[in-house]
Amino acid sequence: MTWSFTKMQGLGNDFVVVSRSALPEDAPERARALCDRHFGVGADGLVFVLPSEKADVAMRIFNPDGTEAEQCGNAVRCVARYFFERISGEKRELTVETRAGLQRVGLEVSKGRVVAVCVDMGRPILKGREIPTAIDRERVVEEPLEVDGARFRFTAVSMGNPHAVVRVEDAPSFPVEKWGPRLETHPLFPRKTNVEFITVRSPREIDMRVWERGVGQTLACGSGACAAVVAAALAGKAEREATVHLLGGDLHIRWDEKSDHVFMTGPAEFVFEGKWPGPE
Numbered sequence: 001m002t003w004s005f006t007k008m009q010g011l012g013n014d015f016v017v018v019s020r021s022a023l024p025e026d027a028p029e030r031a032r033a034l035c036d037r038h039f040g041v042g043a044d045g046l047v048f049v050l051p052s053e054k055a056d057v058a059m060r061i062f063n064p065d066g067t068e069a070e071q072c073g074n075a076v077r078c079v080a081r082y083f084f085e086r087i088s089g090e091k092r093e094l095t096v097e098t099r100a101g102l103q104r105v106g107l108e109v110s111k112g113r114v115v116a117v118c119v120d121m122g123r124p125i126l127k128g129r130e131i132p133t134a135i136d137r138e139r140v141v142e143e144p145l146e147v148d149g150a151r152f153r154f155t156a157v158s159m160g161n162p163h164a165v166v167r168v169e170d171a172p173s174f175p176v177e178k179w180g181p182r183l184e185t186h187p188l189f190p191r192k193t194n195v196e197f198i199t200v201r202s203p204r205e206i207d208m209r210v211w212e213r214g215v216g217q218t219l220a221c222g223s224g225a226c227a228a229v230v231a232a233a234l235a236g237k238a239e240r241e242a243t244v245h246l247l248g249g250d251l252h253i254r255w256d257e258k259s260d261h262v263f264m265t266g267p268a269e270f271v272f273e274g275k276w277p278g279p280e
């Protein structure tokens with residue numbers, strides 16, 4: 001059966017977006033086929049825009065390897081824009097249901113078009129428990145990890161999906177392709193993990209490269225940028241509000257002290273419309 005889809009991207013983190021009344025059973029196989037950059041359309045994820053009973057719209061996202069991610073910051077921004085411009089342009093404040101919970105989204109609109117999207121990404125979770133007000137830094141921040149003779153320090157931050165944030169000397173030149181997969185599949189992370197390599201340039205500027213679970217290196221990762229600011233702030237290296245420079249562009253992240261929620265602001269763009277005939 002032919003599928004109509006919309007290609008979207010947020011800072012070069014690109015998605016095949018399809019609107020459906022229910023999640024198809026073969027979503028994982030479809031994700032593997034559609035996301036393939038040589039035999040399919042090519043994308044970092046297959047995103048379903050679905051009706052929701054609890055929110056304005058629901059989103060489910062599958063990685064190119066067919067696994068499902070609980071969360072995807074860049075895709076939430078794309079889904080919010082898709083919903084506003086294609087489904088219902090009534091509200092500039094939306095809620096999006098994800099597997100990580102309900103997310104509140106604010107749209108900046110100019111001439112009927114969404115020019116920026118701010119997402120409340122919720123509370124970061126360290127080691128599977130919510131961060132208490134007084135943080136036990138020694139225990140949860142920059143833990144040592146050894147892999148293939150190399151030593152790293154990582155801070156595990158969940159934004160609904162797992163992240164391991166690693167500070168390195170120079171993120172732009174770091175061999176992400178070499179170490180990303182080894183950390184992604186390290187036995188310390190039973191569900192595997194997304195891995196962010198960061199360099200704090202100044203308390204409000206962070207360079208980041210990312211190796212995503214089930215994907216590989218991508219140009220940007222919204223939940224990863226949130227995790228990076230949380231980890232850098234916990235380590236006392238950055239402020240709670242910072243710009244994260246990614247290969248695909250910049251994200252603005254603010255970890256609100258009062259609510260403990262992380263807010264992410266960035267773009268979401270349409271690329272093209274297509275039809276996919278499906279596998280033979």
Ligand SMILES: N[C@H](CCC[C@H](N)C(=O)O)C(=O)O
Nearest residue numbers: 069072073074161221222223
């Ligand atoms: N790129 C996404 C995250 C996808 C994470 C996915 N690869 C996982 O398995 O958790 C973002 O902008 O937040």
